Amino acid sequence: MNLERSGRGELVFRDLPRICADALRVVPVVLESDDPRVRDRRLPRVYEDDALEQEWRRIGAPELEHLFVSRTELIRKDLSALERRRDGSFTLRVPERHEAAWLSGLNAARHALFLLNALEPADMERDPAELDDPRRALALLHIHWLAYLQELMLHAESPPAP
């Protein structure tokens, strides 16, 4: 797989193996999880004081929820345009204006996978092959794969000046 910036400013992930394309398709699904652990992590407590926290949730939370929904829609839209090549690999194009949504969406998806699979902080330092449970091992691999994409995006060259 490789990443390049197109002349139009898009980030283009080429030669994505099918398993990686499938791993990406899971991103919007876990972002929409209504599991209480994921929901709580999406909007964690801000204030120690209950009254201030209630006020924050009343005013700030709906806007964040709306932002999260919009972000998931953007990611789903880009994934729906995954191009399958003749060699069986896939190409993903991320428009420049979607990059922030992808970066934060990948972070949120990594958190969701961590929580949904009951991983522990110490697991993050382990080799997935060391985990006894194959489901958790696969989730850890998935989390690392999404981290790799985040790193590639953060290191990508800046888009051309308008």
Added chain:
Amino acid sequence: MASWQAPRAGTATESETDRETRVETARPWNVVVHDDPVTLMIYVTSAFMEVFGYAREKAHRLMMEVHTTGRAVVWTGDREQAEVYVHKLQARHLRVTLERVDGG
């Protein structure tokens, strides 16, 4: 968002409760970012640069403080602006809280 008003000049008729409320309201707030086992360090640095406009060196130093001590005060100021920053950091899924700066 909660609003914050600059303290007004004292008046002869101001009650003790009014004064206490005014002092509480005027006291600045710390934006505190907490460590988590999932978020990438490079992503945290990038978030601090984008949200606060910090130079890479400062953003990296604060990220390392979060990573090594478990938390870092990344900004201090009035509550309204602090909440704006919390909103931006939560949008990036960083763990963030607001703490009133201790009086003294």
